[in-house]
Amino acid sequence: MKRRRVKIRNKLGLHARPAAEFVRAARAYESRILILRGGQEFSATSILDVLTACVNCGAVLTLAADGPDADEALEGLVGLLQTISDREEE
Template sequence: MYKKTVVVKNKTGLHARPAALFVQVAGNFSSSIWIQKDEKKVNAKSIMGIMSLGVSRGATITIMANGPDEIKAVETLAELVSTETSDEVIG
């Protein structure tokens, strides 16, 4: 298992369209991927799970993956939420 803790920097956090983009990117990997915020851990390939975390700008989350492409998955998703303009990618 590979994991990384990051601070969400895009202005809307992981709500609505940024959450949909996150799920779409996560779905490109074969590894199992989870996001943890505080004590709650959800499947990163589930839009409802991600929305239930209520991740806003400035929140600290841990992205973890287990599988053949776990490092690439975690690093790609960490970069996505760590970029202030990630919400503009889909806008």
Template sequence: MIKQKIKVMNSSGIHARPASVLVRTASRFKSDFHIHSHGYRINAKSILGVLTLAAEQGAELELELSGPDEQQAMEVIVELFKTGFGMEDEED
């Protein structure tokens, strides 16, 4: 199991579309993926779970990955956070 702290960078937080991207990406890996926030631990392959985190810009989260491809998954997911989930504009 590996863990890493990360900050939500994009201006609108992890709303529906970033959440959708995050869950879709996570589901491609075999590893279990959980996010810790404010004492909660949610299944990050669950769209409802990720969305109800209501993680806004600046929120500090801890990613937890566990499984055969955890290293590779962590790299891809961290990259997603850093690039603002590929959201070019934040109008919606």
């Protein structure tokens, strides 16, 4: 399973709207994608799991992916989290 760490910079964290956007993006990949935080695993393709992870501003989490497009998924999702942060600050 490949992993990437990411720090959430969005002032409001990964709240409902950005969480839904993140989940939609994660569902576009074939790989199994997880959010690892605080010793727990959350499915990146489940809005309930993403919201339950309580990803606040400044949180450092690990995205993990296993499958044929794992590298692409991790790069895309980390990039999306950066884009969400930039858009939210405008």
